[in-house]
Amino acid sequence: xxxxxxxxxxxxLATARRILFAGVSLxxxxxxxxxxxxxxxxxLPAGAVRLDGFFENDIRNSIDHWNKGVVPYAAMVDxxxxxxxxxxLGEMWGKAVRSGCMFYRYTADPELKEILSQTVKDLLSTVRxxxxxxxxPPEKQPDGPGGDLWERKYVLLxxxxxxxxxxxxxxxxxxxxxxxxxxxxxxxxxxxxxxxSLGWSPNHIESSTLLEPFMRLxxxxxxxxxxxxxxxxxxxxxxxxxxxxxQAYDNVPPHEMGGPYPKAYEMMSMFEGAVEYYRVTGDxxxxxxxxxxxxxxxxxxxxxxxxxxxxxxxxxxxxxxxWDHTAVEQTNPxxxxxxxxxxxVTWMKFCSQILRLTGDPSAVDEIEKYIxxxxxxxxxxxxxxxxxxxxxxxEKVTNYGWGTTFGSLPVTCCNLNGPMGLAYIPxxxxxxxxxxxxxxxYNAARAELSTPQGDSLSLRIETDFPLxxxxxxxxxPHAASLFTLSLRIPxxxxxxxxxxxxxxxxxxxxxxxxxxxxxxxxxxxxxxxxDMRCRLLDAPRGSNRAGxxxxxxxxxxxxxxxxxxxxxxxxxxVRVVAGKDRVVRVKRVxxxxxxxxxEFEVPTDDGPIRMTDYASVNxxxxxxxxxxxxxx
Numbered sequence: 001x002x003x004x005x006x007x008x009x010x011x012x013l014a015t016a017r018r019i020l021f022a023g024v025s026l027x028x029x030x031x032x033x034x035x036x037x038x039x040x041x042x043x044l045p046a047g048a049v050r051l052d053g054f055f056e057n058d059i060r061n062s063i064d065h066w067n068k069g070v071v072p073y074a075a076m077v078d079x080x081x082x083x084x085x086x087x088x089l090g091e092m093w094g095k096a097v098r099s100g101c102m103f104y105r106y107t108a109d110p111e112l113k114e115i116l117s118q119t120v121k122d123l124l125s126t127v128r129x130x131x132x133x134x135x136x137p138p139e140k141q142p143d144g145p146g147g148d149l150w151e152r153k154y155v156l157l158x159x160x161x162x163x164x165x166x167x168x169x170x171x172x173x174x175x176x177x178x179x180x181x182x183x184x185x186x187x188x189x190x191x192x193x194x195x196x197s198l199g200w201s202p203n204h205i206e207s208s209t210l211l212e213p214f215m216r217l218x219x220x221x222x223x224x225x226x227x228x229x230x231x232x233x234x235x236x237x238x239x240x241x242x243x244x245x246x247q248a249y250d251n252v253p254p255h256e257m258g259g260p261y262p263k264a265y266e267m268m269s270m271f272e273g274a275v276e277y278y279r280v281t282g283d284x285x286x287x288x289x290x291x292x293x294x295x296x297x298x299x300x301x302x303x304x305x306x307x308x309x310x311x312x313x314x315x316x317x318x319x320x321x322x323w324d325h326t327a328v329e330q331t332n333p334x335x336x337x338x339x340x341x342x343x344x345v346t347w348m349k350f351c352s353q354i355l356r357l358t359g360d361p362s363a364v365d366e367i368e369k370y371i372x373x374x375x376x377x378x379x380x381x382x383x384x385x386x387x388x389x390x391x392x393x394x395e396k397v398t399n400y401g402w403g404t405t406f407g408s409l410p411v412t413c414c415n416l417n418g419p420m421g422l423a424y425i426p427x428x429x430x431x432x433x434x435x436x437x438x439x440x441x442y443n444a445a446r447a448e449l450s451t452p453q454g455d456s457l458s459l460r461i462e463t464d465f466p467l468x469x470x471x472x473x474x475x476x477p478h479a480a481s482l483f484t485l486s487l488r489i490p491x492x493x494x495x496x497x498x499x500x501x502x503x504x505x506x507x508x509x510x511x512x513x514x515x516x517x518x519x520x521x522x523x524x525x526x527x528x529x530x531d532m533r534c535r536l537l538d539a540p541r542g543s544n545r546a547g548x549x550x551x552x553x554x555x556x557x558x559x560x561x562x563x564x565x566x567x568x569x570x571x572x573x574v575r576v577v578a579g580k581d582r583v584v585r586v587k588r589v590x591x592x593x594x595x596x597x598x599e600f601e602v603p604t605d606d607g608p609i610r611m612t613d614y615a616s617v618n619x620x621x622x623x624x625x626x627x628x629x630x631x632x
Contacts, residue, residue, distance in 0.1 A: 036282040040359030046105040049426045052444040061383030067100045072406040073119035080126040088147035090135040094154025095416035101161035102423035131178030144198040149207040156213035196240040203239035206266045211273030248289040254323035262323040264309045265342040275353040303330040306370030307339035331539040331547035339390045341414035345421040364440045376615035386418030392627035396619035436483035451481045473526040484517040495531040532556040534586045536578040550628035560611040561627040566592040573632035577603040
């Protein structure tokens with residue numbers, strides 16, 4: 001049973017609560033609460049990491065042409081002012097603002113800040129008499145089939161990111177508490193409406209994703225009622241008819257969780273909140289649940305480009321957006337939709353939670369795989385959107401899926417989630433632990449941080465990786481200082497060579513952090529040479545024997561593909577020449593197209609073929625792709 005809130009959210013009492021809370025907020029009394037479980041690895045402060053080159057160009061392209069470009073913020077706010085024409089459209093505002101705030105954390109762009117400030121002000125003008133920001137009037141709340149709780153969840157997340165990363169405006173915090181208190185009044189144990197009965201899906205899992213914003217609000221305010229409501233969500237099992245937490249705890253495969261609707265995006269979104277819940281409560285049952293889910297998704301669902309979900313053979317009704325044993329089924333030729341961008345970005349965010357909590361480098365392996373392949377491969381070259389789903393063969397990208405059109409601009413949930421994936425790249429690229437800095441990604445970058453003793457420290461990563469295998473890390477503390485520099489050694493790099501000031505380091509283990517503890521001095525250098533040999537992979541042999549005779553090539557972290565834009569025989573069967581160790585001696589060549597990042601000559605029995613990195617294949621003008629090569 002959830003406790004009664006301190007104030008009720010109707011009429012004059014809601015006004016009284018806002019007045020009282022305003023007085024507290026204006027004094028900036030927002031208590032900080034120590035968490036029971038502390039993270040092993042922490043993100044650096046806003047603005048501490050600056051990327052260059054490979055990812056930076058994509059990030060700027062998205063900011064300029066999407067978040068500062070065509071996003072129709074005012075029209076999205078109007079869903080709360082005037083109502084919506086279809087379910088869940090109220091999610092759009094929060095998603096757009098959330099990624100914009102994460103981009104602002106990285107850039108401190110004043111133009112972006114002004115855009116975000118104006119749309120937040122506009123949204124706050126839509127608060128209803130009961131304190132809610134909702135697409136439906138109070139008398140129809142909570143609107144289950146319309147996705148009311150899912151929409152209000154994204155309002156909370158958008159406002160939370162703005163308050164935390166852009167401006168700590170008391171009015172924004174007030175709006176968040178009013179929104180949450182209204183939900184607590186309406187949803188819970190009888191006679192309230194059970195959360196598992198609300199939502200558009202068969203098992204209503206999406207409503208329980210409120211777990212994340214309620215935990216964020218508890219951490220921000222310390223108000224026990226928000227933690228109590230989070231406990232209530234966990235106690236329900238997260239869906240109607242299925243205890244998702246128990247199923248994860250019991251190692252049920254993801255595609256069998258939640259009955260007929262193992263919706264991948266929503267399931268991981270709920271478990272992001274579960275990680276936040278564990279940090280506060282230390283509940284080992286919840287920890288085992290989300291760690292099991294993480295491990296099972298990695299093994300059973302994630303494909304070679306780092307994303308998952310499909311429409312065959314288990315859950316065709318979920319339209320490619322549900323878990324479908326995709327790691328094994330990824331070459332199933334019956335699949336017509338798979339790897340929703342919302343799934344990939346949420347997987348990336350879930351992995352970042354696991355990384356921070358545990359320090360497990362496998363989470364970075366997963367993030368790296370997705371950003372270099374699935375994420376960049378879903379992005380429009382023009383920067384103003386992302387594909388709804390991705391495919392390996394045939395049509396690579398599509399805008400077909402849930403969403404609406406604003407004038408001539410089609411906007412889907414994936415258009416809105418894709419930029420969030422980009423915004424997370426600098427967030428995880430370089431981090432810190434109690435022992436010192438942690439380098440996770442090897443894009444060219446500069447990071448400003450402090451040693452464990454509190455002295456200033458600069459790291460410069462100089463490289464054109466992944467265009468080549470060489471990375472130089474310049475370590476420049478303000479003065480000689482003892483600390484540990486942790487370098488992630490990718491699991492795909494079996495023979496990594498590391499040198500500190502020219503001296504080779506022994507025992508470099510793939511899939512682990514290399515911890516270099518020493519007294520570092522200004523001007524110290526760490527050189528890395530990764531094992532970028534091209535590997536030949538066989539089809540995983542799923543349920544359909546027609547999917548067995550395929551092979552794929554991976555160069556370092558980069559998945560290769562044949563591109564119809566440069567090769568009219570892109571889908572012809574071939575037999576790739578490989579050694580006994582499954583290594584293929586590919587040759588780097590100058591790209592045929594200016595937009596291609598990497599291009600190779602690949603030996604086959606019938607002579608060399610050209611292959612490019614999966615991400616560079618432009619399918620937006622109708623050209624096709626072949627990633628899993630049919631074997632001749």
